[in-house]
Amino acid sequence: MQPAAEDGGPTAMRGADLSTTAHNASAARGHEADLADVERVLAGDVNAFGGIVRRWQGPLVNMAWRYCRDRGRAEEMAQEALVRAWRGMSQWRREGSFSTWLFALAANVFRSELKRFPTLDVRIEDVPEPARAAMQESDLATRQTIDVVRRAVLTLPQRYREPVVLFYFHEMDVGAAARTMGMPEGTVKARLARARALLKKRFPHLEDEKAAMELAEKEA
């Protein structure tokens, strides 16, 4: 997930149609802007933090949303993560990118927030199996199926839930998910496989390729 452009336009929302070169150039510009803003913040310029907030508000709110599926709470958690980032700015070692550090910090904040006040207290076995996509007659039913599957992720045990959330947040990049969690890639892969197995056991019809295509087409 890339930061929003400096003019406020979220690059993440138009990322799919960018060429790789343009994408890399945008990321490099974002990194330079982060570095410059961090230097100014550390020199005592509080307002420079505004640039960081504008660039990263979208990714952080979306990441928090995937952790809790509650818009208001997602904004609160993202705000807390940004305030903690401001407090601990001097702890960012320049070896890694600013985004890696920020996402890892945010994941810690979200994890501890959700430990204090869990979102759902439902077991995965209690999530209702949606009707088969082929039998659905309306877009609303399709949306409900998709929503049920996404919410089912929140019912997974915490050790499996977070890899799933971060894997899809990072556009299916295992390495990025592993860096955010501060774990080896192998561990993340193993947990992802286990999470998938749990979800597929609960929603067996999602293995059906035809149903998959229909769902994807309706979603599009």
Next chain:
Amino acid sequence: MDSTSKTNNLDQILAAEEELAPSSGFVASVMERVREEAAAPEPIPFPWKRVVPGVVLALGGVVWLGVEGARQGLARLPELDAASALRLVPLQMSGTLEDAGWVAAALGVSLLSWLLARRMIGRSGLL
């Protein structure tokens, strides 16, 4: 593409997540919190430099008292049986000039500690 990134139906559903735009006041509310924190006075650091010598001194005193007490107790142990030990208690309580000196020294140390503590608190602006 490895086994974890093979696309299937679950991938399609979970990856095709719509983007959520933060509310318009989000940046302002974050910056408000940051400015509040920036404007707040620095927390008073604990005065370790001043406290450590005192703690070391006090610990040294306690250890010395313990060692000295044990040494004297062991030295007197052969002379005492249970009955004479009980008789010694009132004798020790009666006090001698030497004992009075120790009491005065202890009071002096207490007074010194109290004055030092007041001075430290006064410098930190709490009084």
